[in-house]
Amino acid sequence: MGGALFDEFHELTAKAYEILGYSIKTLCLEDPNRQLGQTQFTQPALYVVNALTFLEKQREDLKPPDYLAGHSLGEYNALFAAGAFDFEIGLRLVQKRGALMNKAPKGTMAAILNCSEEKIREIFKSNHLETIDVANYNAPSQIVIAGLQEDIQRAGPLFQAANAVFIPLKVSAAFHSRQMQGPMKDFATFLDNFTFAAPKIPVISNVHARPYQPHQVATNLKEQIVSSVKWTESIRYLMGQGITDFEELGPGDVLTKLIRKIQTEVPPLVVEAPFVIGKGSIQGRGTIVEVNGAQPRESQSSPVLSPQSQSESNKATPASSAYTSPKPPSTERSTSASITPENLGSREFREDYNLRYAYLSGAMYKAIASKELVVRMGKAGYMGFYGTGGVRLSEVEDSIQFMQRELSQGEPFGMNLLCNLVQPEAEMEMVDLFLRYGIKYIEASAYIRITPALVKYRLKELSRNRRGEVVTHTKVMAKVSRPEVARSFLEPASEGIVKKLLEQGQITPEEADMSKEVPMADDLCVESDSGGHTDMAVTATVLPAIVRLRDEMRHHHRYATRVRVGSSGGIGTPEAAASAFVLGADFILTGSINQCTVEAGMSHIVKEMLQQLNVQDTAYAPAGDMFELGAKVQVMKKGVFFPARATKLYDLWRTYNSLEQIDPITNKQIQEKFFKKSFEEVYEETRNYYLQKVPSEIEKAERNPKHKMALIFRWYFIHTMRMAIQGKEDYRVDFQVHSGPAIGAFNQWVKGTDLKDWQNRHVDDIGDRLMEGTAEILNQRFQCFLGA
The missing domain is CATH 3.20.20.70 (Aldolase class I)
Known part of the structure; x- marks a missing residue:
């Protein structure tokens, strides 16, 4: 890998030796210590070879491409080619990235062929494979998953039973899965040491499948460690921009084959007003339109694509992990091109x-x-x-x-x-x-x-x-x-x-x-x-x-x-x-x-x-913990008497100085209907609690009948919430459930959905x-x- 490029670009090869502390030429061409398969060595090797390949390409063709894209690690080369950073900074970033990812918890990955994304999620959900993430969206019929070793092993027979091809990958960790959260944090700190330029040529982000925004380089590089390689969507976006010719730089033709599959299996995504990279702004970002059988615009120049090692993959953000559904009730995620x-x-x-x-x-x-x-x-x-x-x-x-x-x-x-x-x-x-x-x-x-x-x-x-x-x-x-x-x-x-x-x-x-x-x-x-x-x-x-x-x-x-x-x-x-x-x-x-x-x-x-509430089905009631202050809580009112009964208790407390001043009929109603206990039983329960927690409250109650009445009435608020949490059917009409109109609005939003x-x-x-x-x-x- 790299061939004569190292001698052709001997100054950069020497700079790589100075940064890495070992010969990248020896590693790639001889690998005497069998290190090339270890990600802390694989990543710098790929970056250097891809960068030198691009520089060689530039000597042959000075015309810049319209777009640049890279698959996972290849995105660093795309950013290098776009002028976001120089060769040296890019290599230092990749070196750190590889070292951090090498320390990630043990895990593994597997490629799944001939199985749709929807079917994969269905298998995850029905078998509680909640620690597995979708890593790469390589093509509609080729998706890579990542997770803990035992979970990936358990998933194999399930996919084989679904007539999918399941291929375990020889990797040392679940690259770019949630297992990479630790490396991501450390890498974010490392990125703070660098300043990046806005790409001079649009670079398609693995994270968003859209061109980088100015000043977005550090954020994307951090998030890329734990975010899906949205390769399929990236190519569909470029197809929607009228791109028909793609040129792959670097060793192999893996990406070229994937692009052919994408071009034949799915339609373009057309963004009506594409990204325009200017001085600190993005202009004219519009709505994506699914185009089936539409004629693309006249072909533009080829985007340059940089591949990643097949031993390194990428993870879905948790939105695309096994147990989540990214679709809102009424619309598809893919209909948004600008705000995400x-x-x-x-x-x-x-x-x-x-x-x-x-x-x-x-x-x-x-x-x-x-x-x-x-x-x-x-x-x-x-x-x-x-x-x-x-x-x-x-x-x-x-x-x-x-x-x-x-x-x-x-x-x-x-x-x-x-x-x-x-x-x-x-x-x-x-x-x-x-x-x-x-x-x-x-x-x-x-x-x-x-x-x-x-x-x-x-x-x-x-x-x-x-x-x-x-x-x-x-x-x-x-x-x-x-x-x-x-x-x-x-x-x-x-x-x-x-x-x-x-x-x-x-x-x-x-x-x-x-x-x-x-x-x-x-x-x-x-x-x-x-x-x-x-x-x-x-x-x-x-x-x-x-x-x-x-x-x-x-x-x-x-x-x-x-x-x-x-x-x-x-x-x-x-x-x-x-x-x-x-x-x-x-x-x-x-x-x-x-x-x-x-x-x-x-x-x-x-x-x-x-789940039955509408926006009008809540009310304000006195708060039990701040009863004497007259504070309010918002609670469910549909199907319960709590708001009315709580308000009545507060009004009685404000009006009278003791329980004895309240008329006998009302007192009887409170004890039989509200409390289902006598005042004496309620006070004894309350007294025992406060003697352990705040004895001064009982001392005050013994001296002040109004305070004693407040403690007894407060019991109702504690009791009604406890009954609601426990689901005591006999106390249903007294349930105290804190809730605002948001639940009613939510219920209306999801009506008719799962x-x-x-x-x-x-x-x-x-x-x-x-x-x-x-x-x-x-x-x-x-x-x-x-x-x-």
């Missing part, structure tokens, strides 16, 4: 949390956002937050252990941290548990002021990067609905709290000193019309206000990094998500729609009720369909605005 799910929201946010889309699932009380839900999200390339509220510390610890076992390859997950002003020691115990287990991400909820426990978590392991900027290693996402609360998270930690924590030995002097340079949150999630606790905010007003506040605070404090602002509440359809992104959301977070999924820790009977029934709803699938539908909606709207 990958480029919605903040790229920095996705990179920080190692996500493929800027999409999260939020925590729900009593582990309704269950450990299973969080694991499912993590394995799909998303992140979910586990709902710790109302869950015993020991159970939270067990759940952390479960999630860390299941998400052992660096997949992200987060934990909810609830403000606890009544029992601050319980909040501190939760923080200590998180720090003991190395929990990196938390969702801070219900904070009206910053607490010592939250500050302790925030300041742990602060450090400085090589530029002297403070770097946070524990990430805080704060849920806020009011500007004054947002402001407290955009400020540095209170000096008084920091000083106290330092005196107690809870933080180090270095952490205390650096605390002045970072805000209390990395991200703000603006909560509007949500299920559960809500200020009844409207996204269109509160989100822009907090975005502006964020910008003001960053300027005032001169923070090195930008706090991202996302949106939650009311998001159950692509239209709602689209409006949030247009308003400036860096990410979106869903809640209500996820508790009606297979993975949610909610009873089946409640899920059946939730997602109509909750048994078919999976949190990751909902994320896929929602984000892909959002991209479609935005493409359609913007095309209308442009008069298309």
Whole structure:
């Protein structure tokens, strides 16, 4: 491989020796130590030979191609040919890439011939092969899969039984699968050391099957490690641009054969307004049209294609893994040419949390956002937050252990941290548990002021990067609905709290000193019309206000990094998500729609009720945990009496000073209909609980009849939520189910599809369909605005 090229380009061959520390010529032509098959040697060898082949081609033909494309590693050569980086930088990148991928967990790959993508996914789903990813879309009839050794071996007989050809590949790892998450993170850090130019010739991205956008080089090269090689779609895109002549550079004709298969088996994808690479912009990106039997435009010059080694493959993003469905209920993903799910929201946010889309699932009380839900999200390339509220510390610890076992390859997950002003020691115990287990991400909820426990978590392991900027290693996402609360998270930690924590030995002097340079949150999630606790905010007003506040605070404090602002509440359809992104959301977070999924820790009977809701089927009711304050929660009202009964209890508490002042008929109704227990039984149960947790509450109740009445009425709120989670049919009319109108909107969106029934709803699938539908909606709207 390479032949006389090494002597012909002796200066570059010498430069390669200087960078690599070994002779690339000896490796390729002799391979005395049998290293050429090891990916840390294969990748630099391929890059050098392909680069020299291109330079030789340039000597023969000075006319540049119209497009450049490369299959996996070959994309580096395409970028080199397009002027995105020089030979030396490209080789250093490939050397690092190969070294990192060599350290990936053991796995393997297999090629599947004569089996459609749909059939492959069907086999994955029906046999629970959830750790296998689609690696390469080489041609419609040739797809490569990657995963753990035992799972790939188990898949073989299943595909053979389906009359497919199953060919195990001789590879050392599941290249470019989710097993590459670790190498991807390290490679992203390495990429920070380089600056790239915009390609001078359009380069087709393996990740998106569209030309690179300016300033997209680093992002694509990072994502390419764990993203599908969308070769089939890339060639279809070029066919749609009128390309009929393709020229393969480098050893072999593997790509040429694949292109012939694609040309004969599938139609072009025609982009009505193709990509135009200019100074920092992409112009005229339009809608893809499936063309069957259409005559392409007059042929342009050939694109130059660089092959990858057949021993190296690529993975589907989790959207194309075994257990997800990329299609939204009403439209196909392939109808979008410009806005894609990958480029919605903040790229920095996705990179920080190692996500493929800027999409999260939020925590729900009593582990309704269950450990299973969080694991499912993590394995799909998303992140979910586990709902710790109302869950015993020991159970939270067990759940952390479960999630860390299941998400052992660096997949992200987060934990909810609830403000606890009544029992601050319980909040501190939760923080200590998180720090003991190395929990990196938390969702801070219900904070009206910053607490010592939250500050302790925030300041742990602060450090400085090589530029002297403070770097946070524990990430805080704060849920806020009011500007004054947002402001407290955009400020540095209170000096008084920091000083106290330092005196107690809870933080180090270095952490205390650096605390002045970072805000209390990395991200703000603006909560509007949500299920559960809500200020009844409207996204269109509160989100822009907090975005502006964020910008003001960053300027005032001169923070090195930008706090991202996302949106939650009311998001159950692509239209709602689209409006949030247009308003400036860096990410979106869903809640209500996820508790009606297979993975949610909610009873089946409640899920059946939730799937019947429409947008008008929720109401506001008093909040049990802030009963005396008059706070509200949004709950399901269809088929239940809870909102009316909860409101009645609050009105009685406001009107009377003791239970004895309430008329006997009403008291009887409450005990028999609402509680199904006497006041004495309820108080005894409540008393036993508070004597263990907060004895002062009972002391106060014994002195103050109104407070005693409040404790007894609060019991109803705890009881009704417990009955709903457990699915106690006898208490059905009293179920307290936190939910906003988003679930009703979602139900209407998925009507007539497989997602109509909750048994078919999976949190990751909902994320896929929602984000892909959002991209479609935005493409359609913007095309209308442009008069298309």
